[in-house]
Amino acid sequence: MAREEVSQDVYKQEDHQVAYIFDPDDNGPRHERPSKRRRVSKQAAAAAESIENASVFTLLLNGAEKPGFVQLRETAFHESWAKIDDRIKVCNLALPIRNSTHLSKGILRSSNQATLDQVSAFVTDSKTACTDQVPSAFVITGPNIASQDLLFEQMSETLQRSTPSRFVRLRSSEASTLKATLKKIIRDVTAKVSDDEDDDLEVGDGRDGRRYLDYDLEALHAFIKPQNCEHIFVAFQDSEGFDSSLLSELVVLFHSWRPRIPFTLLFGIATSVELLQARLLKSACQLIYGAQFDVIQTSAILETVFKTAVAAADAPVHLGPSLLRSMLDRQHDQVSGIQTFVMSLKYAYMCHFYANPLSAFVSTDSQSFDGLQSEHVEATRNTASFRYYVEQAVEKGTPEDISLARSLLEDDESLVTAMQQSVESRQEGTSEFLRALLIVRATSVQDDEFSRAYVDAMEDGVTISEQSSVVDSIRRMDITEINTLVRRVISILEEGDVDLGVGPAITGPEHAEVRDGLEKLLGEIEELSATAKDQEITLRSKYSGQGRVMRTTVIAQRVQLSQDSATLTVEDKQFTDIVDKMTELLISYVHVSSPMSAFLSESWLYDSRTPSRDVFVPRPRVVLERSLTRPYDYLSCACCKPGEEGVQATLPETALLYQLYLETSSLINVADLWSAFVTRVVGDEEADERKALVMFYRALAELRALGFVKASKKKTDHIAKLKWL
Amino acid sequence: MSELMREVISDVRALKLAPQKKSRGATVRHIQFSPARPSATASSSLFSTSNLVQRNPTNSNDPFRGPELQSVNMPRKRAELDVPEQLEQPRSIRKRSHQELEAIPESDLETTPTKRQRSGRYSPLTDDTESDSQAQSSFSDVIKEPIITVTESPVKEDDTPKPKRRGRPPKAKPAVNGGDTPTPKATRTANFTTPTKKLNGVNGSGLTPMRKAADQSAKRKSARAFIQHVVGDELTDEEDNGDFARHIIDSSDEEEEDIEGDGVTTADTSAVDEATTPSKKTPRPRGRPRKVRSPTPPRDMPPHEQYFAHNKPGRPKTSHNTLGSLALLTHEEYFTILKENPDRHATDIEYLESLHAESFPQWTFEISQGFGVCLYGFGSKRKLLHKLAAHLYSRRNTDRGDKIVIVNGYAHTTTMREILSNVGSAIDPTQRIPLAQPPTMVQSIISQLATTDMTLTLVVNSIDAAPLRKPGYHTALAQLAAHPQIQIVCSTDTPDFSLLWDIGVRSAFNFVFHDCTTFAPYAVELDVVDEVHELLGRNAHRVNGREGVAFVLRSLPENAKNLFRLLVAEVLLAMEEEGGDETTGVEYRMVYNKAVEEFICSSEMAFRTLLKEFHDHQIITSMKDALGTELLSLPFRRDELEAIFEDLAS
Known part of the structure; x- marks a missing residue:
């Protein structure tokens, strides 16, 4: 039956059409199609019924999830992502974003603005500054050519807006020869006004009615003369891709035309100007009046995005360390743009809301807990964080805790209350975590990127102990540094961090305690530093290196080494006290475990690396190899047994042929391949052989289509092997 | 290195072609010579086949066992090896070498037969490149072959010019074996003499078959091996060096696989030399595992290793089978069968x-x-x-x-x-x-x-x-x-x-x-039949072979037919000359001239018109060679061309 369908499909006309508009309702010649469509559409209709207005989300919890929750998840997704989406835009909202549909473009747009301004300034300056050279702007875009396009698009907009000018963007793939390049330049300049599609170019006024060859710059000259054009910008988007001699020739040519046509060049450079210069002829270089511009690199933008969208305390979904690490690594290893990062982030959000029934609790409004299904409660009891929570309660051992644990396990009501509490307190928890992280970073022990520090902290939590490097670095500080540190910590506590969405620490008595302590400390510090200033002494604590003196005493012909703390002045002692207090305060205060361990963190924390990796970093070779060597992995058919040695005749023909293919060397005799194949497949009946031949044909054709073999002329009936998977 | 290899290959080829016939002649001649020899030797050499089999009972059972026994004579092998090489040299040198030969005590000559037998083995073996089973059969050939070569040694003693020519076939051996073609003279003689002297001590100078048989006794063998072991220490080192070089060569070309079979004999011998007893109880010589190399490379290599293994320099080693006998599928047949047989999966x-x-x-x-x-x-x-x-x-x-x-x-x-x-x-x-x-x-x-x-x-x-x-x-x-x-x-x-x-x-x-691995057939995406035919170089879109051409020509004037016949003939001739089965082109100019000669056409214009007709039907193709000469060729295979020619000529 399936076969019949296939063979009918074969003769359908539209399958061989290049492109057509899909419309299954228009069933003229096709008859078997409607049934199939109906099946699909019925399914969809059923889904639509249950989820009311055709949500793409499916029912989870083995289908027991109520449509209401499905919708809750979906709206939660849209809301959450819109929030992050906006935030990514808002944090860069210095400028009007024209094309706001693509958020990532928004970021880049704004981040490019500085460069754009500089370039326009340069262009204006160059008019006066250089007379006999070609002004050229070298824009260092970095290796990510994905963002180059956008940059040059913006440049073209900005520059054409500011001055009457024309802008031509060249890509190395389009400009292979001098002639082709000139053609493109002339065509692009002229086409923007007139949409003529003549083969040879007819320019302008018609007074002389002269026709030009389409690569004659004279035509361009004639074209722009009446238009009062101040600049013709020629942008080499990927200057590395151009042939060096072509570039040199172009520069020389543009220079020679410059008195008549006001060329200005723009080079997009991924590497460095020096490399470009080395590639150009010296004579060409001399004709260039240039300036270098740096575009904000992706890494800088990444940090901003990371802070505002990933790490922020009020981010609807937080990502776990392993996923984040892989995302950052990918960003670092493969030179992919910020778009990729944002898209990975979005995909994580999508996965979270699509596949996690508990994600419905992300939205803080308590409505999500109304009509909570017993499945939800059951699912919650199965989470790791629940188990941890209960275990902790049991470990504490007090009667209240024990009873709490019992009620959590047995009583749905109290569990729901606990869930509600945890959802409410979640932001406070993450704020706490971030505050601690910020304090640690304020001591500037970690001078690496925030993103990395965040990921590490996510994994291990943030704690300051007597042994940690934070304490050491505090002890090494002098009075002014301590002063700034204390002020910084106080500001963190009082104001929080805007980027990270951390508010002031007001709740809880311990915050007030710490703050008071710090403020008292600050008073002492200021007092002390004032005295020190008066007396013009430098303060030393007992921890600072100079404070220790090595003494050598010779007693009875023996050398005794003793380390004596240099006598500390009263002020020094005071300072030491301050340092000690400071470290004590921090040690007692900064003690936050990772938010991953919080109860119900599963509902707002996504940390699954596999979907993202599978989807963004496909491994087609591995997949293909697996499907051909072990088809039963996919087919799970009865005939082909896994683990059986050798080539099984029941394998799909292409897989069978692939096995034989593996044994061949670089040149394959098809006749031998065929005889090997036929002996594997059949006995020696004639009819069977023809059937085997059909299989052989199909397998061979498919191997060829997959790029495994190609025709070879070395010998008759031989083919060449192309792939070693 | 590569030069060496080429040398080796050419030698092997020479062996393949020349020796068998020649040596067969040699046997005949030998019979003439043998009377001049002491009868003992003659008989020994005449019956050497049976002798061999008897002496090496293992030989018949297990061809791989053979070397063990032969190995006893190993040290002398080197000496022996040099002889043929020198034989090839100009006469004066040859003479000198012969004097050298004579300087060798008789015992050496006594052992030569076995030696020879081994060298004779090369010729048959090189022919088979395929499977183990073939190797097996060729080994049995080996056992027969020696008769021919064995005869040489007595002849050599005669110092008649003829046998020296016969000595040529094994010449390839040194190159193959040692990998070091010109051995420095000094070492050569050293190798040459030392072991023989020792052997002298053991064997005496007896030449009789009896004596020989006696030499095969286990006791003697062990004693001999022991002495050789003591003496041969310095040798083994050298052996190993040669071994190493040879292995490099071998690994680069599969064609030498069989030779390696022999090569391993050397390796084995050196191994046995060291062993105290060459009896069966001896542990397998260490060189052994290398010998068994299957024609397919190991399967569990990582892809990049496989790539290099498969793309070794050298000619690809595929058989010359073609699909000529197989009736290729037509579209109709393909789809009929496809429809009749549902996919198992x-x-x-x-x-x-x-x-x-x-x-x-x-x-x-x-x-x-x-x-x-x-x-x-x-x-x-x-x-x-x-x-x-x-x-x-x-x-x-x-x-x-x-x-x-x-x-x-x-x-x-x-x-x-x-x-x-x-x-x-x-x-x-x-x-x-x-x-x-x-x-x-x-x-x-x-x-x-x-x-x-x-x-x-x-x-x-x-x-x-x-x-x-x-x-x-x-x-x-x-x-x-x-x-x-x-x-x-x-x-x-x-x-x-x-x-x-x-x-x-x-x-x-x-x-x-x-x-999304689906395993679904690419039914629409691929035109399977055309795809495969294109892959095989059979043009799918062309009029079908002989019938098609006949059909086209039927509608064309007589001149066109004649021109096509001329073209087919020329192309066939060109193919003959080049010997390839590939599409061969003939020069446009030349064809035109011939066409004019045969009054097929009078002007180039007319000629072109005729060609255009062919071209439209895709029964000729034109191309330019490296010099820019225009070539005409026919997109058919040779057998097809021949069939077409027959049709046209009749």
Whole structure:
């Protein structure tokens, strides 16, 4: 039956059409199609019924999830992502974003603005500054050519807006020869006004009615003369891709035309100007009046995005360390743009809301807990964080805790209350975590990127102990540094961090305690530093290196080494006290475990690396190899047994042929391949052989289509092997 | 190194061709000579076959066992090896070498037969390159072969010029064996003499077969081996060196596999030399495992290793079989059989597809969120995509006029213009997008889209198919896909599809990838029969061989027929000369001249007209060689050509 369908499909006309508009309702010649469509559409209709207005989300919890929750998840997704989406835009909202549909473009747009301004300034300056050279702007875009396009698009907009000018963007793939390049330049300049599609170019006024060859710059000259054009910008988007001699020739040519046509060049450079210069002829270089511009690199933008969208305390979904690490690594290893990062982030959000029934609790409004299904409660009891929570309660051992644990396990009501509490307190928890992280970073022990520090902290939590490097670095500080540190910590506590969405620490008595302590400390510090200033002494604590003196005493012909703390002045002692207090305060205060361990963190924390990796970093070779060597992995058919040695005749023909293919060397005799194949497949009946031949044909054709073999002329009936998977 | 190899190969080839016949002649001649020899030797050499078999009972059972016994004589082998080499040298040198030979005590000569026997083995062995079973049979040949060669040694003693010529065949041996063609004289003589002297001590100078048989006794053998072991220490080192070099050579060419069989004998001998007893109890010589090398390389090599293993320099070693005897499939037969025989896995494939279909909601979600969906993996994904399109269609927003455009990348006629104009007409059927360069068309499509708020879904089958691989196509598609109102779903077939996209294009597509291995046959995507015929170099679109040509010629004037006959004849001749089976061209000028000579045509104009007719029917092809000379050739294989010629001549 399936076969019949296939063979009918074969003769359908539209399958061989290049492109057509899909419309299954228009069933003229096709008859078997409607049934199939109906099946699909019925399914969809059923889904639509249950989820009311055709949500793409499916029912989870083995289908027991109520449509209401499905919708809750979906709206939660849209809301959450819109929030992050906006935030990514808002944090860069210095400028009007024209094309706001693509958020990532928004970021880049704004981040490019500085460069754009500089370039326009340069262009204006160059008019006066250089007379006999070609002004050229070298824009260092970095290796990510994905963002180059956008940059040059913006440049073209900005520059054409500011001055009457024309802008031509060249890509190395389009400009292979001098002639082709000139053609493109002339065509692009002229086409923007007139949409003529003549083969040879007819320019302008018609007074002389002269026709030009389409690569004659004279035509361009004639074209722009009446238009009062101040600049013709020629942008080499990927200057590395151009042939060096072509570039040199172009520069020389543009220079020679410059008195008549006001060329200005723009080079997009991924590497460095020096490399470009080395590639150009010296004579060409001399004709260039240039300036270098740096575009904000992706890494800088990444940090901003990371802070505002990933790490922020009020981010609807937080990502776990392993996923984040892989995302950052990918960003670092493969030179992919910020778009990729944002898209990975979005995909994580999508996965979270699509596949996690508990994600419905992300939205803080308590409505999500109304009509909570017993499945939800059951699912919650199965989470790791629940188990941890209960275990902790049991470990504490007090009667209240024990009873709490019992009620959590047995009583749905109290569990729901606990869930509600945890959802409410979640932001406070993450704020706490971030505050601690910020304090640690304020001591500037970690001078690496925030993103990395965040990921590490996510994994291990943030704690300051007597042994940690934070304490050491505090002890090494002098009075002014301590002063700034204390002020910084106080500001963190009082104001929080805007980027990270951390508010002031007001709740809880311990915050007030710490703050008071710090403020008292600050008073002492200021007092002390004032005295020190008066007396013009430098303060030393007992921890600072100079404070220790090595003494050598010779007693009875023996050398005794003793380390004596240099006598500390009263002020020094005071300072030491301050340092000690400071470290004590921090040690007692900064003690936050990772938010991953919080109860119900599963509902707002996504940390699954596999979907993202599978989807963004496909491994087609591995997949293909697996499907051909072990088809039963996919087919799970009865005939082909896994683990059986050798080539099984029941394998799909292409897989069978692939096995034989593996044994061949670089040149394959098809006749031998065929005889090997036929002996594997059949006995020696004639009819069977023809059937085997059909299989052989199909397998061979498919191997060829997959790029495994190609025709070879070395010998008759031989083919060449192309792939070693 | 490579030079050496070439030398070796050419030597082996020489061996392949020459020696067998020659040596057979030698046997005959030998019979004439033998009376001059002491009868004992004569008989010994005449019966050497049987002797051999008897003496080495193991030989017949297990050919690989042979070397063990022979190995006893190993040290002398070197000495012996040098002889043929010198024989080849100019006469004066040969004489001297002969004097050297005579300087060797008789015992050495006594042992020569066994030696010879081994060298004789080369010739038959080199012929088989194939399987173990063949190797087995050739080993039995070996046992017969020695008769021929063995005879030489007595002859040598005679110092008649003829046998020296006969000495030539084994000449290849030193090159092959040692890998070091010209051994420095000093070492050579050293090798030459030392062991023999010792042997002298053991064997005495007895030449009788009895004596020889006695020498085979285990006791003596062990004693001899022991002495050799003591003496041969210095030798073994050298052996090993030679061994090493030879192994390098061997590994570079499979053709020498068989030779290696012999080579290992040397390795074995050196091993046995060291062993105290050459009896069966001796542990297997250490060189042994290297010898058993299957024709297929080990299977568990990583791909890159395999690549290098398969792309070793040297001629590819494939058989000369062709598909000549096999009647190739026609389209009709292919489809008939296909229809009659349902796929064994049809249900499994169906099930697999239904599994994939379960992800439709997820994919729809991804598409709706601005991602492109790319399905990869083995098997046709056309049906699946069609279903997905239906799924999307059922969920589309009709109010906004959402449309789905399906593109078949595999269709041979696919061009970007057609795709884009289809996309354009999907957006607004009333407005046709002017045909222009793809980038311009993309611009106008985008500006058209701006006037509506529809969502357009592009479903591209086989986005990595050859017709879509042209430069600029993917950029245009990516530009479309990057537009927020356009969604893209596509399938890819090849494992290397991601190489099609640079980072810019890829981030514009914004793909999420899904493994969609379906195992479904590429029924529509591939024209299987044509595809295979193209692969085999049989042009699929041409008139069919002999009948086709006859058909074409029937409708052409007599002159045309004559010209075609002339052409076929010339091409056949050229093929004969070049000896290849490949398409061979003949010079346009030459054919024209001949045609004029035979009054087929009078002017070049007429000649061209005739050729054009052929060309239109694709029964000739023209090409230019490296010098720019125009060549005419016929796109048929030799046997076909011959058949055509017969038809024409009759």
